[in-house]
Amino acid sequence: MSINLKPKAFVVGWPIAHSRSPIIHGFWLKQFGIQGSYEAIAVAPPDFSDFMRDLPVNGFVGGNVTLPHKQKAFERVDRASATAAKLEAVNTLWLQDGALYGDNTDVEGFLAALDQDAPGWDAASGDAVVLGAGGAARAVVYGLLRRSRRVILANRTRERAEALATHFSAGVEVIDWARLPSSLEGAGLLVNTTSLGMKGQPPLEIELGGLPDDAVVNDIVYFPLETALIRRAQARGLRTVSGIGMLLHQAAPGFERWFGLRPGVTADLRRLVEADA
Ligand code: ATR
Structure with a gap:
C-alpha cells in the first residue's frame, strides 16, 4: 500500500465561488498540520x-459534491452508502481500491448540529414540523x-410534500x-428547509405563538x-439552531x-466561518 503524503480533496459545484467548505477544511488541515489540500x-x-x-486519474482522494450535482453524483458512484441510497443524493465521495464510493452526510450533519446546539431536543414531546x-x-x-x-x-406545492x-x-x-x-400547537421542533430567509429571498413569515415554550x-x-x-423564535424565548451547525457537521465525516x-x-471554527457570512 502506498502512502499519500499530500492528499488532495475538493468541493465541486456550479456555482462554487461562495462555498464555505474550503474555509472549514483549510482550518482543520492547518489545525492537524496535514500537508494536504482542499x-x-x-x-x-x-x-x-x-x-x-476523470476523478481516479486526477490524483484526488475524494471530495464534496454540492448543488446542482448531488443526484448525478449518486448515479455515478460505484458504491453508495445506505443513507445516500435512501436520499438518492451524494455529497461526499472517496476513492478506495479503484472504486468510487458515495455517502450523504447531510443527515448526520443535521442531527449533530441539533445535538450540539440544542442538547436534549429529542426528549421534548410533540411532533417535528x-x-x-x-x-x-x-x-x-x-x-x-x-x-x-x-x-x-x-410545502407551498403540496404534491411535492406528498411525493416526499x-x-x-x-x-x-x-x-x-x-x-x-395551527400545526405548530404542541410541536417540539420546527425546521425550515425552504429557501425563504436566504439572502435575496423573502423572509419566512410565520406566527410562532402556538409552539410550546420548550420547542x-x-x-x-x-x-x-x-x-x-431565528430572530422571531428568539424574541419568543425559544431555543434556536442556525444552519451553520449543519454546514460544519456535515463536513467532518468527509475530512x-x-x-x-x-x-x-x-467555537474557533464557528467564529471563522461566521465571520465570512
Ligand atoms: P433544496 O433541494 O436545496 O432543498 P429546492 O428543491 O429548490 O431546494 O426547494 C426549495 C424549497 O423552498 C421548496 O420546498 C420550495 O417550495 P416549492 O416546492 O413549492 O417550490 C420552497 N420555497 C421556495 N420559495 C418559496 C416561497 N416563496 N414560499 C414558500 N416556499 C418556497
Whole structure:
C-alpha cells in the first residue's frame, strides 16, 4: 500500500465561488498540520459526467459534491452508502481500491448540529414540523425518522410534500401550507428547509405563538446567519439552531475519510466561518 503524503480533496459545484467548505477544511488541515489540500472546483452540469469519469486519474482522494450535482453524483458512484441510497443524493465521495464510493452526510450533519446546539431536543414531546420538500427536506425528514420523530410536512406545492412522504412510506403526515400556524400547537421542533430567509429571498413569515415554550426552532439557512425566523423564535424565548451547525457537521465525516483524523466543530471554527457570512 502506498502512502499519500499530500492528499488532495475538493468541493465541486456550479456555482462554487461562495462555498464555505474550503474555509472549514483549510482550518482543520492547518489545525492537524496535514500537508494536504482542499480546493473548490466549478463544473457546469454538462461537464459533470466527465469530471466524475476523470476523478481516479486526477490524483484526488475524494471530495464534496454540492448543488446542482448531488443526484448525478449518486448515479455515478460505484458504491453508495445506505443513507445516500435512501436520499438518492451524494455529497461526499472517496476513492478506495479503484472504486468510487458515495455517502450523504447531510443527515448526520443535521442531527449533530441539533445535538450540539440544542442538547436534549429529542426528549421534548410533540411532533417535528418540517417546511419544504426539496433535497434538504429529504435529508432532514430522514434524520428525524431515524430518531423516531413523527414528522408533519408542509410545502407551498403540496404534491411535492406528498411525493416526499410517499418516498419514506411511514411516519410523515402532509398538511397544507395554509394550515401551518395551527400545526405548530404542541410541536417540539420546527425546521425550515425552504429557501425563504436566504439572502435575496423573502423572509419566512410565520406566527410562532402556538409552539410550546420548550420547542426548538432550526433554520437550516445560514446566509445570513440570523434569519427573520431565528430572530422571531428568539424574541419568543425559544431555543434556536442556525444552519451553520449543519454546514460544519456535515463536513467532518468527509475530512476523516480523506485525511484520516476526525475533526471537531469548535467555537474557533464557528467564529471563522461566521465571520465570512
Ligand atoms: P433544496 O433541494 O436545496 O432543498 P429546492 O428543491 O429548490 O431546494 O426547494 C426549495 C424549497 O423552498 C421548496 O420546498 C420550495 O417550495 P416549492 O416546492 O413549492 O417550490 C420552497 N420555497 C421556495 N420559495 C418559496 C416561497 N416563496 N414560499 C414558500 N416556499 C418556497
